[in-house]
Amino acid sequence: MPHVPFQETGTYPCPVCHCGDIQSLSLMEAMSCSVCQHIFTPQFEEQSLKLADSQVGLQWYWNGKRWQGKPSHVLAINWQYGVAAIAFVTLPTLIMGVSAYLFPPLPGTAFPWFPLAWTGLTFISHVGCLLYLASEYYQFPLGLYVKTVGRRMLGRVQVSNQ
Numbered sequence: 001m002p003h004v005p006f007q008e009t010g011t012y013p014c015p016v017c018h019c020g021d022i023q024s025l026s027l028m029e030a031m032s033c034s035v036c037q038h039i040f041t042p043q044f045e046e047q048s049l050k051l052a053d054s055q056v057g058l059q060w061y062w063n064g065k066r067w068q069g070k071p072s073h074v075l076a077i078n079w080q081y082g083v084a085a086i087a088f089v090t091l092p093t094l095i096m097g098v099s100a101y102l103f104p105p106l107p108g109t110a111f112p113w114f115p116l117a118w119t120g121l122t123f124i125s126h127v128g129c130l131l132y133l134a135s136e137y138y139q140f141p142l143g144l145y146v147k148t149v150g151r152r153m154l155g156r157v158q159v160s161n162q
């Protein structure tokens with residue numbers, strides 16, 4: 001695949017959802033994605049693209065084939081978020097697990113599996129919480145994404161059947 005410069009007339013893959021295409025909006029110095037509807041500010045001299053409609057200062061550089069993210073300050077913040085996220089999931093699960101282990105149900109009690117199930121539930125609910133927060137934070141259109149990927153897979157199945 002030859003190197004393609006980042007220019008106003010081209011169509012490029014979306015760096016946010018990875019399944020749509022971004023194109024220049026007519027009469028505007030902005031580009032938008034056909035799937036996730038994010039708005040980007042292109043900087044053609046720098047061959048870079050900035051996410052314009054989110055508080056997250058995400059920026060990518062075009063290397064001729066694909067986007068490369070270099071948001072150093074965002075990464076620094078994300079590192080701390082990562083630690084907080086891991087603690088948020090592991091601590092409650094650990095507490096539940098340890099207490100279930102230290103205080104096992106008396107033999108013959110009803111629902112002896114309950115502490116274990118509760119530990120699992122704690123883990124799942126905290127992970128779910130995190131996923132929801134992350135998708136909200138990045139304004140990631142989970143529904144649209146699933147729909148587009150599904151449509152593509154269906155299209156591929158139909159093509160291969162013919």
Ligand SMILES: [Zn+2]
Pocket residue numbers: 014015016017018019020021033034035036037038
């Ligand atoms: Zn997109």
